[in-house]
Amino acid sequence: MLDLINPIALTAYIDSGTGSLFLQAVLGGLLTGGYVIRTRWSQIRSWLSKRPDTSN
Amino acid sequence: MRVRDASSFRDPSGYVFYEGSRVFRHIDSSALDSFLAYEQSGLKDCLESVGRVVKAGPVVEAGSGYVTEVEKVHPIVYPYEWGFSQYKAAALLTLDIAERALERGLILKDASAYNVQFRENQPVFIDLLSFEPYKEGQPWQAYGQFCRHFLAPLALASKVDIRLLTLSRQHIDGIPLDLAAALLPHSSKVNGGLLTHIHLHAKATHKVTAPQRNSIPKLTLLALIDSLRRTVQHLSWKPQGIWANYYDETNYDNEAAESKRRIVDTQLSELTGCATCLDLGANDGSYSKIARERGLGCTLCDGDYGALESAFASGIGVAVFTDLANPSPSQGWSGVERLSFFQRLKCDVVLALALLHHLRIGNNTPLRMIAEMLAELGPNLIIEFVPKDDSQVQRMLSSRDDIFADYTEAGFQEAFAQSFEFVRSDRISRSTRSVHLLKRR
Numbered sequence: 001m002l003d004l005i006n007p008i009a010l011t012a013y014i015d016s017g018t019g020s021l022f023l024q025a026v027l028g029g030l031l032t033g034g035y036v037i038r039t040r041w042s043q044i045r046s047w048l049s050k051r052p053d054t055s056n
Numbered sequence: 057m058r059v060r061d062a063s064s065f066r067d068p069s070g071y072v073f074y075e076g077s078r079v080f081r082h083i084d085s086s087a088l089d090s091f092l093a094y095e096q097s098g099l100k101d102c103l104e105s106v107g108r109v110v111k112a113g114p115v116v117e118a119g120s121g122y123v124t125e126v127e128k129v130h131p132i133v134y135p136y137e138w139g140f141s142q143y144k145a146a147a148l149l150t151l152d153i154a155e156r157a158l159e160r161g162l163i164l165k166d167a168s169a170y171n172v173q174f175r176e177n178q179p180v181f182i183d184l185l186s187f188e189p190y191k192e193g194q195p196w197q198a199y200g201q202f203c204r205h206f207l208a209p210l211a212l213a214s215k216v217d218i219r220l221l222t223l224s225r226q227h228i229d230g231i232p233l234d235l236a237a238a239l240l241p242h243s244s245k246v247n248g249g250l251l252t253h254i255h256l257h258a259k260a261t262h263k264v265t266a267p268q269r270n271s272i273p274k275l276t277l278l279a280l281i282d283s284l285r286r287t288v289q290h291l292s293w294k295p296q297g298i299w300a301n302y303y304d305e306t307n308y309d310n311e312a313a314e315s316k317r318r319i320v321d322t323q324l325s326e327l328t329g330c331a332t333c334l335d336l337g338a339n340d341g342s343y344s345k346i347a348r349e350r351g352l353g354c355t356l357c358d359g360d361y362g363a364l365e366s367a368f369a370s371g372i373g374v375a376v377f378t379d380l381a382n383p384s385p386s387q388g389w390s391g392v393e394r395l396s397f398f399q400r401l402k403c404d405v406v407l408a409l410a411l412l413h414h415l416r417i418g419n420n421t422p423l424r425m426i427a428e429m430l431a432e433l434g435p436n437l438i439i440e441f442v443p444k445d446d447s448q449v450q451r452m453l454s455s456r457d458d459i460f461a462d463y464t465e466a467g468f469q470e471a472f473a474q475s476f477e478f479v480r481s482d483r484i485s486r487s488t489r490s491v492h493l494l495k496r497r
Contacts, residue, residue, distance in 0.1 A: 012165060012197040013067050013068060013069070013165070014066075014165075014166050014197060015200075016195065016197040016199070016200060017200040017261055018261075018264045018265055019200070019257065019259075019260030019261035019262065019263070020195075020199045020200035020203075020257065020260070020261065021195050021270070022260050023199075023252070023256060023257055024196065024199060024270075024272055024276070024277075024280060025195070025270035025272060027252055027256070028272055028273075028279065028280065029276070031252075031279040031280055031282075031283045032273070032275055032279040034279070034283075035275070035278065035279030035283070036275070036279075038282075
């Protein structure tokens with residue numbers, strides 16, 4: 001019976017909620033994709049702004 | 057004598073207790089490693105250095121566990137007494153701490169709004185046992201709690217009605233997501249963050265019952281926190297209501313306003329040994345500011361969310377949403393988990409300026425009962441009497457019978473003399489109003 005229970009949930013004193021855990025797993029990929037793009041985009045912008053000015 | 061905090065019982069890791077005016081946190085032996093990880097990871101120093109958490113002293117062994125003394129925060133104000141910007145600041149602090157914890161190999165195991173208090177207008181995290189070592193693949197256990205405690209009230213206040221912030225008073229473990237989803241307009245589903253974290257979350261909460269075993273990468277947790285942060289940041293509320301422009305609408309001219317300021321300052325100067333001030337009906341904090349300049353720690357109460365935004369933005373003191381006709385009761389487990397307004401907000405000086413007529417005429421409360429209520433809050437009172445010929449009172453009486461025969465300056469003095477001794481009275485220049493300094497009998 002214990003095997004049916006998520007061992008991580010056993011360590012939490014608050015009820016994580018199966019719905020909340022499900023949502024993290026299902027939507028996590030989508031959120032992560034956007035997050036990574038945004039993070040890299042800011043890195044690219046940062047890199048571009050640091051490029052030496054070669055116009056002269 | 058050691059007194060255990062009545063609200064500190066859910067987390068078996070430890071509890072808060074008091075000895076006199078000092079605050080301590082008992083740490084259970086089983087939670088010591090987590091607390092040491094919080095210290096050794098550098099998170100403690102990082103957050104303390106920017107005032108984001110209460111400071112904790114050295115950990116000492118004590119009987120069956122360990123104890124650390126923690127910095128006291130006064131007053132304790134509950135989420136259902138926060139204004140919109142306070143709620144938002146508390147939510148963003150919680151997410152900021154959750155992110156910083158993950159970056160240092162820890163995880164924020166709970167996200168209760170009660171873990172945040174305020175120093176003036178700066179949120180501060182008070183639950184030092186909320187951190188534990190992060191295990192690769194574990195989900196954020198506090199995700200649902202964060203949405204119930206922070207996102208749902210903010211979304212309802214922003215998208216439906218600001219007064220729904222007090223819904224947290226009924227639902228002290230956060231607003232159920234199905235209730236939030238039902239109350240939010242359909243248009244809120246256009247907002248990706250609200251669609252995900254409230255609407256879909258509410259559906260998942262009801263429909264998914266099978267245990268979830270999925271391993272979740274740390275990057276996903278950071279993305280989740282980032283998504284919540286962006287959702288919270290985009291929620292807004294514009295102050296509305298007559299109180300937002302109260303000082304523009306008042307019948308004072310500049311000379312009368314300056315006279316009132318001078319009187320309040322003079323009366324405050326006559327008080328000795330005072331450290332705290334409670335401003336009832338504080339509006340934008342103009343008079344709390346005088347108390348603040350005299351070194352008093354101020355709490356700014358108002359029953360209008362627009363005014364509360366101004367009070368919070370002023371940074372003069374801690375802002376508290378208060379309906380004096382129905383202040384926060386003692387409630388929660390056994391009726392004592394969350395203390396009442398009167399148990400938490402006692403102070404050395406009470407400011408009650410342009411308030412009395414609202415309570416007597418606006419709420420039909422007899423003067424004697426108002427005096428008793430104010431006497432309960434503090435030993436010194438600075439109170440303004442606004443007579444019936446004042447335009448503000450005339451406006452209040454314009455749509456009702458004048459059943460307030462006792463509402464005269466003599467009637468006010470007679471009723472208040474039962475609870476207070478009048479120390480001095482000053483008349484405001486170019487006005488029929490007066491300000492009185494009283495000491496509790």
